[in-house]
Amino acid sequence: MSIKSNIKDILGELEGSSAKLIVVSKTQPIEKIQEAYNAGQRIFGENKPQEMMSKQPELPKDIEWHMIGHLQTNKVKYIAPYISLIHSVDSIKLLKEIDKQGKRADRIIPCLLQVHIAAEETKFGFSSDEIKSLISDPSLLELENVRIIGLMGMATFTNNSVQIRSEFQSLKSLFEELKMSELPRNMTMKELSMGMSSDYQIALEEGSTYVRIGTAIFGGRKYSTN
Numbered sequence: 001m002s003i004k005s006n007i008k009d010i011l012g013e014l015e016g017s018s019a020k021l022i023v024v025s026k027t028q029p030i031e032k033i034q035e036a037y038n039a040g041q042r043i044f045g046e047n048k049p050q051e052m053m054s055k056q057p058e059l060p061k062d063i064e065w066h067m068i069g070h071l072q073t074n075k076v077k078y079i080a081p082y083i084s085l086i087h088s089v090d091s092i093k094l095l096k097e098i099d100k101q102g103k104r105a106d107r108i109i110p111c112l113l114q115v116h117i118a119a120e121e122t123k124f125g126f127s128s129d130e131i132k133s134l135i136s137d138p139s140l141l142e143l144e145n146v147r148i149i150g151l152m153g154m155a156t157f158t159n160n161s162v163q164i165r166s167e168f169q170s171l172k173s174l175f176e177e178l179k180m181s182e183l184p185r186n187m188t189m190k191e192l193s194m195g196m197s198s199d200y201q202i203a204l205e206e207g208s209t210y211v212r213i214g215t216a217i218f219g220g221r222k223y224s225t226n
């Protein structure tokens with residue numbers, strides 16, 4: 001299967017929902033990304049700022065770059081001038097740094113709060129309770145160069161679709177609860193980023209608005225060993 005036909009198939013599955021496709025291009029060379037671009041794809045996700053920084057200047061300027069991986073505060077400045085959406089905001093400290101770099105770049109940077117929904121210990125993100133207390137944190141109101149537009153989460157890496165579905169449901173219900181709440185003026189609940197190659201069909205059924213898909217488009221990733 002080609003990159004183009006894989007994208008076409010997935011877009012077919014997204015029809016009828018309002019979900020958008022993020023092609024996850026981490027570890028993929030420029031030529032493969034260009035191939036996806038030529039097939040009409042414009043939103044790409046990377047999980048490492050260094051890798052995004054090296055690819056972004058080589059590719060067309062109308063690409064929307066999304067940061068989907070853990071972001072260290074000292075790397076925010078490299079992506080602040082062009083990043084379209086940061087999915088992986090997992091601390092107030094990071095949010096404050098994004099605000100600071102947004103100010104320097106004279107932009108308001110769209111962000112999602114990453115919520116820890118998986119059973120695994122290692123995944124980054126806020127708990128539901130932390131998110132609920134965050135929305136009433138007065139220091140959030142001082143941040144004028146970020147805009148929180150929704151939530152992101154990753155399900156447990158498992159074949160158990162019942163578990164995956166219930167984790168996505170918990171994220172969706174937090175999303176709906178926040179939507180009904182009084183939110184700070186720099187926060188809205190519009191986007192719900194959930195679903196990867198192995199679980200995006202479940203995520204779509206549970207109300208995802210952004211699916212992040214790499215393997216089902218490019219095939220397995222090759223990581224260099226050096």
Ligand SMILES: *Cc1c(COP(=O)(O)O)cnc(C)c1O
Binds near residue numbers: 024196212
């Ligand atoms: C790598 C990655 C994806 C895509 O994973 P695939 O299984 O290749 O579709 C999605 N989200 C995040 C945060 C990732 O790091």
